Amino acid sequence: MEQTLHHELLTRFDSKLNNVMRMYLDTCARCGVCIQSCHVYASMPELKYTAVYRAEVIRKLFKRYFKAQGRFWPSLGDSANLTDDMVDTIYQTAYSCTGCRRCMVHCPFGIDTQMIMSIAKLLLISAGREPKVLSMLADMSIAKGKSTTETRANFAKAVDQLRDEVLAQWRQAHGEKVVPLEAQDANILYVALAGKHSIVPAAAIMNAAGEEWSLSYYEAVNFGAFVGNAEKTRVIALRIIDEAVRLRVKEVSICECGTAYRVMRHMMGALPFKVTSFIEVIARYLREARIRLARGRIAGRVTYHDPCQLGRNGGVIEDPRFILSYLTDDFIELQPNRAENWCCGGGGGLVAIGEKDFRMRSARVKAEQIKAVSPDIVCTACENCHTQLSDLVGHYKINAGVRFLTDMVAESLQE
Amino acid sequence: MRFPTRGVLAVLDKIYYVIMVPMVYAAVSIFVIGVISRSIRIVLAPRQKTTLQIFPVKRPVWFHALVDTFLLPTVRTIRPVMWIFALIFHGALVLLVIGHLELIREIRALQAIPHQVFLGGGLVGLALTVSLLFFLFSRFKTPYREISVPEDYFILLLLMLTVLSGSHMDWAKYLSPAGFDIPVSGYREYLSSLFTLHPGVPAVIAGSPHYVLVALHILFANIFLLFFPFSKIMHTFFALPLNLIRRGGLRGANTAP
Numbered sequence: 001m002e003q004t005l006h007h008e009l010l011t012r013f014d015s016k017l018n019n020v021m022r023m024y025l026d027t028c029a030r031c032g033v034c035i036q037s038c039h040v041y042a043s044m045p046e047l048k049y050t051a052v053y054r055a056e057v058i059r060k061l062f063k064r065y066f067k068a069q070g071r072f073w074p075s076l077g078d079s080a081n082l083t084d085d086m087v088d089t090i091y092q093t094a095y096s097c098t099g100c101r102r103c104m105v106h107c108p109f110g111i112d113t114q115m116i117m118s119i120a121k122l123l124l125i126s127a128g129r130e131p132k133v134l135s136m137l138a139d140m141s142i143a144k145g146k147s148t149t150e151t152r153a154n155f156a157k158a159v160d161q162l163r164d165e166v167l168a169q170w171r172q173a174h175g176e177k178v179v180p181l182e183a184q185d186a187n188i189l190y191v192a193l194a195g196k197h198s199i200v201p202a203a204a205i206m207n208a209a210g211e212e213w214s215l216s217y218y219e220a221v222n223f224g225a226f227v228g229n230a231e232k233t234r235v236i237a238l239r240i241i242d243e244a245v246r247l248r249v250k251e252v253s254i255c256e257c258g259t260a261y262r263v264m265r266h267m268m269g270a271l272p273f274k275v276t277s278f279i280e281v282i283a284r285y286l287r288e289a290r291i292r293l294a295r296g297r298i299a300g301r302v303t304y305h306d307p308c309q310l311g312r313n314g315g316v317i318e319d320p321r322f323i324l325s326y327l328t329d330d331f332i333e334l335q336p337n338r339a340e341n342w343c344c345g346g347g348g349g350l351v352a353i354g355e356k357d358f359r360m361r362s363a364r365v366k367a368e369q370i371k372a373v374s375p376d377i378v379c380t381a382c383e384n385c386h387t388q389l390s391d392l393v394g395h396y397k398i399n400a401g402v403r404f405l406t407d408m409v410a411e412s413l414q415e
Numbered sequence: 416m417r418f419p420t421r422g423v424l425a426v427l428d429k430i431y432y433v434i435m436v437p438m439v440y441a442a443v444s445i446f447v448i449g450v451i452s453r454s455i456r457i458v459l460a461p462r463q464k465t466t467l468q469i470f471p472v473k474r475p476v477w478f479h480a481l482v483d484t485f486l487l488p489t490v491r492t493i494r495p496v497m498w499i500f501a502l503i504f505h506g507a508l509v510l511l512v513i514g515h516l517e518l519i520r521e522i523r524a525l526q527a528i529p530h531q532v533f534l535g536g537g538l539v540g541l542a543l544t545v546s547l548l549f550f551l552f553s554r555f556k557t558p559y560r561e562i563s564v565p566e567d568y569f570i571l572l573l574l575m576l577t578v579l580s581g582s583h584m585d586w587a588k589y590l591s592p593a594g595f596d597i598p599v600s601g602y603r604e605y606l607s608s609l610f611t612l613h614p615g616v617p618a619v620i621a622g623s624p625h626y627v628l629v630a631l632h633i634l635f636a637n638i639f640l641l642f643f644p645f646s647k648i649m650h651t652f653f654a655l656p657l658n659l660i661r662r663g664g665l666r667g668a669n670t671a672p
Contacts, residue, residue: 020463020660022456023653030567030647031501032559033493047561056562069566069645078564105469106489109654110661112467267465315470339469 001084005127009082010065012126016119017066024111025062028055034113037103039342040096043364051103051113054093058119061086087127094120094228095131095355096362098347100308105339117348121228131353134227141223142232145239148217155217156181162196162203169204169410179203182247183214189249190278191216191240191260193383198255201410202278208413209290216243216252220260221383225267226349237268244273253278256404258309258382259347265314277310279381282409283319286326293326293412300376301330304337304405305389307382308347312339320381320405327412332373342366344380346388359388360395367396381405431621431630434637435605436614442637449644454652468663476664483658497553504546510539518599519606532599537589540582547575566646573639580632584625597623 040049063070064079099114224232345363514533601619
């Protein structure tokens with residue numbers, strides 16, 4: 001490896017060594033409790049797919065370059081040199097991990113493999129070896145934030161075309177604005193994804209609740225987080241934060257996108273507005289009797305997949321179940337569920353990259369988990385999970401549909 | 416011809432002294448300085464600004480973090496046999512530390528359970544030995560063999576040697592008809608002399624035929640202390656804060672919903 005690049009990579013590595021990261025890298029006892037935690041290993045039992053192996057790849061570099069033990073007795077900790085081959089290993093390590101943090105639930109020390117993988121992803125970016133599609137998507141999001149004036153009119157026009165579809169789900173729309181844009185002092189700034197499937201049901205629900213809301217100009221998804229670029233993650237999130245501050249909204253509600261929610265809710269520091277998942281908003285409407293749902297309109301047995309970033313990493317765990325209790329009497333839990341739920345296998349940018357063959361093979365355990373409860377509908381609340389689960393039910397020939405929770409709520413709205 | 420010769424014995428005696436006195440000071444100093452400097456380095460490192468917690472939140476957070484740290488509930492679920500040995504091992508370690516403190520000075524409160532020095536009558540050493548054997552043999556098995564690094568074996572062997580050499584002195588007291596010829600007062604005199612910075616190896620130890628065993632025990636313990644701050648054994652200090660972080664007890668700028 002070229003000396004300049006070698007130095008650059010180690011400088012980047014050093015920049016990630018905050019207080020918690022140092023403890024994560026110093027602490028692992030290699031007890032192996034995390035081995036069975038990873039859905040990839042549970043589906044394809046190879047050592048390279050264990051949390052401990054992934055963390056050790058980075059830990060061996062840490063020992064070699066940042067610890068006395070690695071300098072004076074490198075073989076003792078099996079320290080590794082940073083070479084081109086090592087960069088290949090780092091790629092394999094980082095992009096076989098979906099960052100679901102199920103291993104962190106089981107680790108007796110609570111070591112966060114996703115955090116350790118953030119070093120791996122940063123090294124790949126610095127070496128120019130990250131999946132280019134993720135960087136490109138992150139750059140596009142940032143570019144959109146810089147040139148809003150040129151595209152804002154087109155966006156408003158496109159949104160206006162959704163009017164009839166929203167009214168089809170809820171006739172008595174609040175006021176004249178079926179999908180309000182640029183609404184100053186609104187209660188909620190709703191941040192959707194690119195695509196009407198993430199706008200229409202939410203608009204119907206908020207209109208049914210008589211909410212004062214506004215649709216964000218920006219899409220929620222944060223490709224900066226997927227590629228592991230902290231700066232781009234921040235810039236992408238800041239577009240929405242600036243918009244919310246400018247409109248003086250009380251609450252920013254993130255659509256069904258686990259990563260976008262976690263970034264905004266837990267990674268952006270203190271904000272001058274409340275951050276919620278739209279699932280929490282629906283649950284609130286139900287508790288306050290602002291919307292009514294027709295139980296039974298959703299036919300068949302329903303199960304719920306906890307998206308990792310929304311559930312164990314985001315804290316939205318019971319609200320989806322509360323909402324489902326209004327929708328169906330035929331609900332069955334996946335086993336395990338909540339904090340222990342298996343990852344769908346599509347996180348960490350894998351869905352965006354493609355990698356369908358790997359995604360299908362590595363999520364066999366997820367498919368078996370779904371098959372075991374024979375659902376008619378697998379309901380979830382995350383775009384990534386929805387895409388992955390849809391691919392999975394097709395690949396493993398599971399006779400079930402995959403639906404967004406918000407969509408099911410909108411379909412069940414009644415006066 | 417006699418072997419070893421008197422000259423060799425004199426050299427060995429000096430080596431034993433180095434192990435028993437200067438090396439103990441060096442090991443303890445490096446242990447203390449190492450642990451403190453490693454801790455300071457972590458405290459001075461840039462702060463993690465956002466929460467890394469896992470949900471759902473269980474309150475009180477401190478209580479659950481303590482349970483995670485000392486009762487290892489996830490290990491019980493996933494590797495129940497290892498959990499039993501992990502609890503025995505760590506519990507026995509605590510008793511062992513207490514026992515060594517009693518070797519410095521009698522702790523009257525502990526005599527609520529009447530005992531000779533070292534609670535457990537030799538069972539503590541036995542429990543540690545069996546646990547260490549379990550940990551060692553676990554690492555011979557796939558997939559644990561593949562995730563192990565030389566450091567893991569080094570620590571286990573070092574602990575095994577320390578425990579066996581130390582336990583022998585305890586076990587002989589109970590299990591040998593002849594008993595053990597170094598009385599507790601001998602260890603107290605030795606350890607007190609180290610503490611009061613008037614170091615010396617009392618004649619009751621230096622003149623014992625088991626002096627070599629005592630010296631070996633101290634040697635292994637010294638190496639363990641020297642290695643401690645630079646190894647994964649630092650989890651002794653990091654386990655609780657890391658479990659607190661997972662439970663949301665040490666928060667960054669964001670708070671739990």
